[in-house]
Amino acid sequence: xxxxxxxxxxxxxxxxxxxxxxxxxxxxxxxxxxxxxxxxxxxxxxxxxxxxxxxxxxxxxxxxxxxxxxxxxxxxxxxxxxxxxxxxxxxxxxxxxxxxxxxxxxxxxxxxxxxxxxxxxxxxxxxxxxxxxxxxxxxxxxxxxxxxxxxxxxxxxxxxxxxxxxxxxx
Numbered sequence: 001x002x003x004x005x006x007x008x009x010x011x012x013x014x015x016x017x018x019x020x021x022x023x024x025x026x027x028x029x030x031x032x033x034x035x036x037x038x039x040x041x042x043x044x045x046x047x048x049x050x051x052x053x054x055x056x057x058x059x060x061x062x063x064x065x066x067x068x069x070x071x072x073x074x075x076x077x078x079x080x081x082x083x084x085x086x087x088x089x090x091x092x093x094x095x096x097x098x099x100x101x102x103x104x105x106x107x108x109x110x111x112x113x114x115x116x117x118x119x120x121x122x123x124x125x126x127x128x129x130x131x132x133x134x135x136x137x138x139x140x141x142x143x144x145x146x147x148x149x150x151x152x153x154x155x156x157x158x159x160x161x162x163x164x165x166x167x168x169x170x
């Protein structure tokens with residue numbers, strides 16, 4: 001991997017009262033979530049663009065709404081990083097190298113296959129967001145924990161909306 005992608009950028013000076021050491025740890029933690037969030041957003045677009053079948057319009061519109069929500073989470077995470085004096089590392093290449101999400105299957109078209117893939121991605125990101133809440137609490141940053149509580153709550157809502165398409169009795 002390119003050295004520039006792996007070396008940590010410096011932290012900027014700020015009057016924020018969180019110590020440099022903790023801000024640096026929070027920066028690394030949130031940049032990991034930023035990579036996951038950028039990947040999640042693009043996975044939602046992949047589903048939105050490629051879904052087919054009898055539920056096309058409903059799923060096409062749902063995946064677009066999930067994408068819009070995740071785009072907002074990406075922005076909130078990046079802005080929190082910068083507020084703490086860090087550098088938001090949100091390029092596609094950095095995100096692809098760091099994301100903890102499974103690769104989105106490119107060969108699927110069927111609506112239910114996309115529902116399963118989207119649910120898996122949302123579930124993984126939701127778990128990582130909840131882990132971030134705990135880690136931010138351990139670093140005594142209630143604001144970052146609160147941000148990820150809000151994100152987790154939103155992801156759980158979108159997961160419910162998506163999974164509802166595959167939970168009907170057969």
